[in-house]
Amino acid sequence: MNVVVDTAGHMALKHAAIGEYGSEWQRWGEMLSSWPLWIGIICFCLEFVLWLMLLSMLPLSTGVLLTAFNTVAIMIAGRIIFHELLDPLRIIGIGLITLGVILVGSYA
């Protein structure tokens, strides 16, 4: 659940961010009145609640593993939805960061 909501939230924000806008000010005005941005924000609020629920059931070190799933899910969703390039260097980079986050979180 948490992974789905988080990924959806990030996709919505990305979608809002890449629209065609005139000036930078116009861009913010239109983004703030566009629905993907608010879907994104609602997703993050929901995710926050889910995260608190999860942490009340599991220790944080297990919860951190979820962050790893999020990172991978967002990488794959970006690839599918926005046709982002995934070269070996990017996959290695994302993998190393994810591993690092797990190590930092699990051995606190």
Place this chain on the structure above:
Amino acid sequence: MKTRDFYVIGFGVLLVFDTLMQVSVKLASKQAGAFAMKLEWLLNVLHNPWLYGAAAGYLGAFVVWMTLLKRAPIGPAFAASHMGLIPVMAISVIYFGEHLSAMQVIGVLCITLGIVALSLSEAKNEVKHEV
């Protein structure tokens, strides 16, 4: 602006806001005392300047993130945004006297290497074409 400069400045500013947010939340919760379902506790928290530091950090990070996403691919960018852990950990060791285990140091190294790999990929792709 060149993409490279855009990323360096963007992620740099994001790092500052992220760190401000995390440290503010830590300080605010430290000063708030134990959680209680009381109005007093809430008022105490609302009077804490660090709460507003945290809010400013969140808001700033949001603005910077939405600006970065104009060009940055979401997959690598989201992974790269975890580099905020590094200054936060440094501050937690220096100012809050927290202990860092060997595995955590290895974790920080992995994150750093990951960022390097992503930067190399960007540098390579910029020469070929913009993605």
